[in-house]
Amino acid sequence: MKPALAAVAIATLWPLNFVAGQPSxxxxxxxxxxxxxxxxxxxxxxxRVQEVIQWRAHIVERGDAEKMDLASVSANLRLGRKLDACSxxxxxxxxxxxxxxxxxxxxxxxxxxxxxxxxxEARQSIRDAWRTTYQLRGDTENHFAMYYTMLYLMSEMYPNxxxxxxxxxxxxxxxxxxxxxxxxxxxxxxxxIGQGEFNPTHYxxxxxxxxxxxxxxxxxxxxxxxxKMVLDWLYAGLxxxxxxxxxxxxxxxxxxxxxxxxxxxxxxxxxxxNFGNCPPQRGFSWGNYYAIxxxxxxxxxxxxxxxxxxxxxxLQRDLKRSRHQWRYSNxxxxxxxxxxxxxxxxxxxxxxxxxADPIQTHVWDVTWKTPDPRxxxxxxxxxxxxxxxxxxxxxxxxxxxxxVKAVAxxxxxxxxxxxxxxxxxxxxxxxxxxxxxxxxxxIPKGTRFEQVNGFFSKDLANLVEDDSGWIFARxxxxxxxxxxxxxxxxxxHMAYKRLPSTGNGYRYERxxxxxxxxxSPHRRNGTILQAAAASEFANFQAFQETILALPIExxxxxxxxxxxxxxxxxxxxxxxxxxxxxxxxxxxxxxWKLFEGPYLNAEKGSRxxxxxxxxxxxxxxxxxxxxxxxxxKN
Amino acid sequence: MRLNALPKPLLAAxxxxxTALSVAEQSPPxxxxxxxxxxxxxxxxxxxxxxxxxxxLEPSGEWKHIGINDPSVFAVSFDPRDRNVFYTAALxxxxxxxxGGANWRIMTSWDITEPKDVCVDPHSPDTVYLAHPGGIAxxxxxxxxxxxxxxxxxxxxxxxxxxxxxxxRPGRVLAGCESGIYLTQNHGRSWRRVLETKETVNDxxxxxxxxxxxxxxxxxxxxxxxxxxxxxxxxxPQTPTDGALYNIAFDGxxxxxxxIGSYTFGVLTSEDGGATWTHRNNGLPExxxxxxxxxxxxxxxxxxxxxxxxxxxxxxxxxxxxxxGLEGSAVNCFLFLPAxxxxxx
Numbered sequence: 014m015k016p017a018l019a020a021v022a023i024a025t026l027w028p029l030n031f032v033a034g035q036p037s038x039x040x041x042x043x044x045x046x047x048x049x050x051x052x053x054x055x056x057x058x059x060x061r062v063q064e065v066i067q068w069r070a071h072i073v074e075r076g077d078a079e080k081m082d083l084a085s086v087s088a089n090l091r092l093g094r095k096l097d098a099c100s101x102x103x104x105x106x107x108x109x110x111x112x113x114x115x116x117x118x119x120x121x122x123x124x125x126x127x128x129x130x131x132x133x134e135a136r137q138s139i140r141d142a143w144r145t146t147y148q149l150r151g152d153t154e155n156h157f158a159m160y161y162t163m164l165y166l167m168s169e170m171y172p173n174x175x176x177x178x179x180x181x182x183x184x185x186x187x188x189x190x191x192x193x194x195x196x197x198x199x200x201x202x203x204x205x206i207g208q209g210e211f212n213p214t215h216y217x218x219x220x221x222x223x224x225x226x227x228x229x230x231x232x233x234x235x236x237x238x239x240x241k242m243v244l245d246w247l248y249a250g251l252x253x254x255x256x257x258x259x260x261x262x263x264x265x266x267x268x269x270x271x272x273x274x275x276x277x278x279x280x281x282x283x284x285x286x287n288f289g290n291c292p293p294q295r296g297f298s299w300g301n302y303y304a305i306x307x308x309x310x311x312x313x314x315x316x317x318x319x320x321x322x323x324x325x326x327x328l329q330r331d332l333k334r335s336r337h338q339w340r341y342s343n344x345x346x347x348x349x350x351x352x353x354x355x356x357x358x359x360x361x362x363x364x365x366x367x368x369a370d371p372i373q374t375h376v377w378d379v380t381w382k383t384p385d386p387r388x389x390x391x392x393x394x395x396x397x398x399x400x401x402x403x404x405x406x407x408x409x410x411x412x413x414x415x416x417v418k419a420v421a422x423x424x425x426x427x428x429x430x431x432x433x434x435x436x437x438x439x440x441x442x443x444x445x446x447x448x449x450x451x452x453x454x455x456i457p458k459g460t461r462f463e464q465v466n467g468f469f470s471k472d473l474a475n476l477v478e479d480d481s482g483w484i485f486a487r488x489x490x491x492x493x494x495x496x497x498x499x500x501x502x503x504x505x506h507m508a509y510k511r512l513p514s515t516g517n518g519y520r521y522e523r524x525x526x527x528x529x530x531x532x533s534p535h536r537r538n539g540t541i542l543q544a545a546a547a548s549e550f551a552n553f554q555a556f557q558e559t560i561l562a563l564p565i566e567x568x569x570x571x572x573x574x575x576x577x578x579x580x581x582x583x584x585x586x587x588x589x590x591x592x593x594x595x596x597x598x599x600x601x602x603x604x605w606k607l608f609e610g611p612y613l614n615a616e617k618g619s620r621x622x623x624x625x626x627x628x629x630x631x632x633x634x635x636x637x638x639x640x641x642x643x644x645x646k647n
Numbered sequence: 648m649r650l651n652a653l654p655k656p657l658l659a660a661x662x663x664x665x666t667a668l669s670v671a672e673q674s675p676p677x678x679x680x681x682x683x684x685x686x687x688x689x690x691x692x693x694x695x696x697x698x699x700x701x702x703x704l705e706p707s708g709e710w711k712h713i714g715i716n717d718p719s720v721f722a723v724s725f726d727p728r729d730r731n732v733f734y735t736a737a738l739x740x741x742x743x744x745x746x747g748g749a750n751w752r753i754m755t756s757w758d759i760t761e762p763k764d765v766c767v768d769p770h771s772p773d774t775v776y777l778a779h780p781g782g783i784a785x786x787x788x789x790x791x792x793x794x795x796x797x798x799x800x801x802x803x804x805x806x807x808x809x810x811x812x813x814x815x816r817p818g819r820v821l822a823g824c825e826s827g828i829y830l831t832q833n834h835g836r837s838w839r840r841v842l843e844t845k846e847t848v849n850d851x852x853x854x855x856x857x858x859x860x861x862x863x864x865x866x867x868x869x870x871x872x873x874x875x876x877x878x879x880x881x882x883x884p885q886t887p888t889d890g891a892l893y894n895i896a897f898d899g900x901x902x903x904x905x906x907i908g909s910y911t912f913g914v915l916t917s918e919d920g921g922a923t924w925t926h927r928n929n930g931l932p933e934x935x936x937x938x939x940x941x942x943x944x945x946x947x948x949x950x951x952x953x954x955x956x957x958x959x960x961x962x963x964x965x966x967x968x969x970x971x972g973l974e975g976s977a978v979n980c981f982l983f984l985p986a987x988x989x990x991x992x
Contacts, residue, residue, distance in 0.1 A: 147715045150739045152761060161757065182742075182752025195757035339780040340806035340825040340847065403846075410761040410780045410806075412849075413866055413891045414910040414936070415954070 032071040037064055037285065038295050042385040045257050045290045047322045054289075055311065061286050065297050065304035066091050082106075083119035084301040090126040091305050099127065100135035107138035110146040114159035117148055118222060121163045122302050124170065125230045143167055147180045152409065154209045154336070155219035155266075157195065162223035165192035169232050193236065196227075200239060202334075203246070204620040204635045206346065207607060210370070211333040212254055212264040214271040214278035218299040221247055221283060229306040235638060241310065242633045242640055248287055248312055249624045251280060252320035253329055253612050254353055254362070258284030258291025259391075261380045262353045262362020265333070266373045269427050269509045272435050273468060273528065276386035287312040288320040292387060313642070315629040319612045322626070326356040328447065329610030332617060336370040341407045350602045352445045353610075358382050358546045359491040361448045365602065366441040371408045372425050374437040377450055379544045381491040383472070390470035390528050393486075393493055395540040397454050398462040399438035400429045422518040426509050431462045432530050434506075444593040444600070448544040449579035453498075455572050455589040456536040464534040467497060468506070471527035475553055484531075485557050487547065492556040494543040498567055498575075499535035506530050537569040543580050675986035676945040679704040680713075681958065682720040682735065682980040683973055701735070701748065702973065710973055714748030721979045724767045724775070726789075730987060734775055734790060736762035741777050743790045754790035764809045768834075770817040776835065778807035783822055785835045799838035801826060811851045813876065815858040821877045823848030828863055830877050842880040844868050850894035855944060856902040862921065864892035864907055872921050885924045887912055893937070896981070899944025904964060906949055908940035914951050916965045927965025932956050941981025952978030 037043070048054040070088035072078045081089065081102045089095045103123060110116060123131075124139045150160045164181075168188040176182045183191070203209070210216050220243070227240030254261055260280040271278035276291060282300035285293040286307060293300060333349035349369050353362040363377030378394035405416040420428045427433035440456045454465050469476070473486040473493070484495045506528035512520040543560055550556040565577040574588040586594040593600045607615035608622060615622040620635035628645045681704075685697040699718035702710040719738030726732035731747040740755030741762055755762070755777070762779035777784040777793065782805040784793040797805055804826030813819035821841075822829045828842040828851065842848075846866035854860035861873040863880070870886035873879060886892065890911030898904035906927075907915040913928035913935035927949075928935040936954035943950070949961040951968065954977050959968040 147717055149717070149719060150760070152738065157757070176752055177750060182750065191756050198757075340804070343803050345803075406847075410763065412893065412910065 032067055033075060035064070035068050035293075035295065035297070037061065037293050040292075042292060042387075043285075043289055045321065047318070048289070051314065054317070057289055058286070058311065059308065061289065062304050062307040065286075065293075065300060065307075068297065069301045069304075070094060080105075083123050087119070087122045087126045087305045088301065090123065090130050093130065096130050097132075099130070100132040103127070103131060103135040104138045107135075107142045110142040112146070113149040113151055114156050114163065114219075117163035118159050118226075119302060121166050121226060121230075122305055125166065125226070126305055128170070140171060143171075144178050144180060154199070155213075155216045158199065158220050158223050161192040161195045161199075162226060164188050165196065165236070166226060166230050168192065169230075193233075196236070196239070200243060200635060201620065202346075203243075204615075204622070205607075205618045207331070207333040207349065208250070208265075209334050209336055209346070210265045211331070211349065211351070212250060212260065212262065212280075213266040214260055214264055214275075214280050215268065215298075216266045216279075217247060217251065217283055218279045218303065222299060222303050225303060225306055225310055229309040238638055238640065239635075242635065242638070244310055245313060245316065245624070245631065245633055245640070246622060248283070249316050249319065249613055249622065250331075251283055252288070252316050253610070254355075254360075255280075255284055255288075255291075255320055256355065256357075256360055256380075256382050257386070258288055258320070259380070259386050260284075261355065261360035261378070263351060263364045263369075263377055264375050265336070265349075265370045267375045267435060268373060268425070269433070269435055272375050273390040273392060273470070273506070273508075273526070274386075274388065275380055275392055276389070281386075284320065288317060290321055292385075313624075313631050315624050315626045315631045315642070318626040318629065319624070323355075323357070326354065327611045329353045329355070329608070329613060330605060331609075331613070332605050332607045333364070333369070335368060336408050338368075338407045339410060341403060348602070348605070350605050354445070354447045356448075356546060358489060358548075359448070359544050361445060361450060361542075361544055363443045363445040363450055363452075366443040366452070367437065368404070368407075368439055369437050371405050372420055372428055373435055375435060376437050376441060377443050377445065377452060379448070379450070379488075379491070379493060379542060381489040381493075381544075383489050389472050390468075390526070391472060391488055392470060393468060393473075393488065393495060393542065394434075395452055395465050395467040395497075395531070396434060396436060397438035397441045397456060397465055398431055398433045399436055399440065400433075400461045404439070424519045426519065426521045429461075431464065432466055432504060432507065432532065434466060434468055434530070442587070442589050444585065444587045446579050446583045446585055446595060447581050449581070449583070449585070450540070450542040451575050451577070451585065451587040451593075452540040452542075453573040453575065453587055453589045454536070454538040456538070458536060460536070463536045464532055465497070465499075465538045465540065467495065467501070467531035467533070467540060469495075469503075469529040469531060471506075471529075477557070479557065479561070481561055483557070483560060485553070485560070487553060490547045492545045492547050492550065492553060494541075494557070494560040496541040496565075497531060497533050498539035498541070498569060498573065499533045499537070501531045501533040504530045504532050535569075537573050539567070539569070539573045539575060541565070541575060541577065545580055677943065677983040677985050679941075679943065679950070680723060680980075680982040680984060681710075681941075681952070681973070681976075681978045682723050682982075683952070683958075683976040683978045684718040684720075685973060685976040686718045697975065699976075704971070708971065714744060715742070715751055719761075721762070722764045723980060723982055724765045725982075725984055726767050726772045727769050728772050730984065732789075734765045734767060736765040736777065736779075741765055741775070741784075741786075741790055741793075754786070755784070755793055759784060759793065763807070764811075766810050766812050766820075768812045768817075768820075769814050770812075774834070776810045776812060776820060776822075778810040778822060780806050783807050783810065783835060783838075796831075796835035797838070798836065799831075799840075800824065800829060806847065808847050808849055809851050811853060811861075813858065814853060816876065819876070821851050821853075821861060823851045823863060823865075828871075828877065828880065841873075841877055842871060849892060852895055852897055854897050854902070855899040856897070862895045862897065862905060864895045866891040870895060870907060870921070883917075883921045883924075885922075886915070894939050896940050896942045898942045898947050898949075898964075899983075900942075900947035904942070904947065906940045906942055906965070908937040908951060910936045910938065910954060913937045914940055914949070914965050916949070918964065925965075927961070929966070930961075930968035931959055938977045939979060939981060941978075941983065944983050950978075950981055952976065952981075 072085040224240040282293040331351040335347040359381040476486040507523040508526040509521040722736040764778035768774035806825040809823035829838040869888040870883040871880040938952040941950040
């Protein structure tokens, strides 16, 4: 059966309730038990994919939009619906093209989905736009991944055309070669010294979608398998950093909402579609562009099981890298040493502090499991609200005076706000030992914000400010102990609510969320956090007494220093500016592997990731471009 | 009636007319080009609803857009043999046109991003120098291929903001980097630091009157001058160091006059060769966030780009100002190109 006819058949058979709403988002939390039957698992996957496509295809009929956008055109093309209307709409939209990767990606989606379905005129309108409209490449890793994947695919679609037929001025073959070279270089860096925009809450889509498009549409089998291998790599990381689909721990790029409402991010869409173990975001966000060809990928069972089927607590250490620093630094791509300790009830994650990305980084947290994560803030962490023009200039090639304001106008409204909860700081140093965190802050005098902000969820129970200085609380089935190392006050957490654009950049209003922010206005400062499962103690009081009995010595002058015994019995010494010491031994980050843990393992520089779960093993080997599975003997 | 009491549009028209009349008797004045971002709040992916990139100021006073609508053009440099051949430094890399802007090609690949300055070698116009965040690249085949020429630059500290070829001494080039000013006397094959700075050198210019005189401005070390072709540098007292200075311009019509543009300080001018400096912001819209200044080499007309506001001109070297359009723009570069002659197509 031809693809178009198959799509029509699917559209005709599809239940109408998916057209009217988004049951996965509006309905109850999905069952999180492991689906053992691979056929059933695959069928459920296709159902989820179809929900997205159907939902987006009917955006106009549902009254959510007056006209189709590129996503709904793609969805309708995928279903073989409204083909004339799709063509007409494409022609209309191509009269005012966009200007970079966020336009290129949706346009490629339409171009390929509609290559046998759109009218000649509509296809030509897309082709013309890629000739006449200059596309900006952007300045971030995700921009480049999208830009070069889309240019690659379009150059393959229109081969043998001279430079005057492309906005680049380069021929199809030149575009193809440049794009391919970049993508392979990017994959090489990722598989040797680590991912840059690691474990992002939203930007995972900016990588996963291009890779799926390579899988689906690249003619070169090498690029198809590379796309598939990167998808496996991304999803293995997602699986190992989630509990019930919700992303945990640090990440290079997040935002003001996702950092507290941890479920509410595009990463949840990818957990939902691959693992079926959490609800997706409202409207599926960029998942719409993924679903169009999601049938072309199937998450391997070994990754599926890491996400859904775990035996007990596990410790995972990863090596990542910072965004490239162009200036004002002795290092371009700084190593990021990431630790995750994940149990059935909660996860504690961190990296060592310092700068990973000048905006939107999240350094450490504890997050706890909830029966349904929607609308909840199941997390606790602290940050130094670093804001500095020079810090921006290290990573952005900009003049010194406007970037801080510009970033705020570009959808990162909290960047220069004292009570912000997103961002890393050169004045923060973190050490994690299992479920203990010691975060130290040594903020130079004159720094824009001389304070530490701690996040306290509205969803905490039994919050107690003990005379000892410890703050105790319960989040879900997790007991939490948070020790601020300097005096503090409480302020309401003011969330950022996005307002409709008036055509002059992003607009927000700040609204009380019900959570609180602990503001500690001291330059030499710190946070000690200890998490534990409620089931480990007779009651909450017993947990508090155990914590209070832990030997802890704190010095803040001349620089912060903590010497303590953790709940798990390790003796740790953390001093700002020095390597941490654990049980008398200096922590040697130089020995950190690319991945090390029960599920993911890779040597630094190896280009080879071994993914294991029980007897299942998959090896992604970028040296040989092989993807090998085996089942180990008992 | 005082002239500046006239309505601004009329004043602007008179000003243009006066300039046109004064130069009509002489050789045609140099043409004024700008690289301008005319797009407030642009972010990657936005629809571009305005026209950005290279504009030329027409004798009528209108701005004519040339080439690609690109809000990220930082600099432009022309081939002295053929004004239809010019290069830009832009977000996507170095671009080149061979036909006056009708057709373009991105000349660099993925490995060079966001170059900040480009300079055609007047002694050997097939050679093009590119200042970019990763260092310095040189092409000897009109941008077709590029080679990193960074010997002598530090591994870290070679972010390069500005590059300028000595117009009288072949092979001699000065580059402004994050760690200072670097000089080559062999076409970039090796460099040596001639001024150390803690932060970026934002602009370098060679005097049109004395080729041994160069001026530079920095992010946090004020303005500097060299009287020996860049070998050594002297701080210009009175220039501020508590804010970034974005660019400096010599007045080709008057050797004593220089101007500095600064987001923090607005327009600063000197009429004694840089010895003393005066704020010249009266008449500019507040806040006087000046993105770039330029001085027309024939008329001494001072140009100032006020950030995301407009381009302003002053015919009394900053004592009064008049808007000449490009509303909403930030000009990254003023360039004054000698008028075409029978020998320059």
